[in-house]
Amino acid sequence: MKVIDVTAVWRFYRDGFRAMTWGRTLWVIILLKLFILFVVLRVCFFRPALAGLDESQKPRAVAGELLRADRSGGNSAQP
């Protein structure tokens, strides 16, 4: 069985990144964007609404929201 040479894979990526020309600008854009997404937006603005609740609390919380959303007050006609 042919064994994958990890160092060859490493060299492949390393040489590829070193030889980049226009790609460097693109990597700056990618890294900047990922920083904004995961550090600025995710941490400061996009905290999942159900974060902090354990798995048994989440159904209760969502059921509460779904029933709070309905204000017909349980007075609908029975089938």
Next chain:
Amino acid sequence: MLLNLIEPALIDWSRAQFALTACYHWLFVPLTLGLAVVMAIMETLYVIRRDPFWKRAARFWMKLFGINFAVGVATGLILEFEFGTNWSNYSWFVGDIFGAPLAIEGIVAFFMEATFIAVMYFGWNKVSRGFHLAATWLTGVGATLSAWWILVANSWMQHPVGMQFNPDTVRNEMMDFFAVAFSPVAVVKFCHTVLSGWLTGAVFVAGVSCWYLLRRREQPLAFASLRIATVVGLVAALGVMATGDTSGVQVARHQPMKLAAMEGLERGGRRAPFSLVPGVEVPGALSLLATHDVDGYVPGIRDLLDGYVHPDGTVVLSADEKIRRGRVALDAFRTFRADTTAPAAKAEARQRLMDHMPYFGYGYLSSPERLVPPVGLTYWAFRVMVGGGMFLLVVLAALLFFERRGTLGRRRWLLHAGLWSIPVVYAAGQAGWIVAEVGRQPWAIQDLLPVEAAVSRLDPAAVQTTFFIFLVLFTVLLVAELRILCRAVRKGPED
């Protein structure tokens, strides 16, 4: 009612933010899908003919692919942030049906794209021609497989199948993976969307090639690229038309209100007319498109609100009756969830909920009119999509025809039309998603969950703030992409 409780501003800003993000994301995806095909065909020609001309051409379009990919990558993640924060009720309610396809998509996208894109860009002269060619094709396959899972998730929202609601967990649980993954709606949506991506890539290549011909630059590359792009584009355009036709039949069957809104059809019937523009109609054409029968029955908006009896005898309930049943479902859900409910009453409530579950979402609606989506926007978006598609079909056919005759270089009006096809293909693609998503309002999940119930209770000002942050971020990134793309096109292929 929810409408009195949750501020309309919160729903509107949450929807606006999601729409902005999705529209922005969709600027990059179709070009990725389409350019992948064009550059892979070029590299295939290089491998078969051993002609360095095709290597140079493939590398040029790969460079533009790379710019688009770099600016677009990870924009879809923002949508996932929004699901968790702005649409938390929805995210929990859909359960693993939404989570599973998105998780598969994430893994496939990461591993396939990270591996094969690296080989594609770094592997010239380092791996064999065949291996490099395989990596190029697999980059496109990876992007297409990613699209598959995203579209499976979206299709489930349009036509939920293969699941059962569990009131204990308050989640929809997947009962049949294959029903979800290979639902006819998902298959058609995938083909329609991916082919529209191929069309976008082909039109982009044709447009850039026309620009070179207008400037009398890079003419061999431009003519060769045009030949490939026009053939790919025409095949894609015909495929988009065919799958669009099937999609129309599915919409008529599963989302008749969307179809009525697309046509601005107040009262339907047999031999329903297709509206070209307001006041200009083709009798029977809508029936033909929606049912493949010129005498087919197509309900209008009022028919759907009032209820009707289909000519085959099927009784379609009025909106009032659906809302009444939806409220029964919600009452049963409330009883089931109450801590004080006795076990026997709980079992009875559960059964009542299951019996009325198909109408669950209707219970949230304040009036039947809430079921009508924005008709004007849906109507015109549909015409922009179809009209744009027809324009592109004609332009691509003309470009191919005159290129084959060897007279394209003299027909500058056509080259200008080819160049201007680029904004047209983007407008048509965006309009298509507006039809698909605006046309199914008020539903986050068809019949099961309206946006009012799906939205998280947040401060509208916070959502508004993030909307403007995104607007600025997306604009900056888009300007950056366009500048880098234009610079790369002006520079032309490297020798």
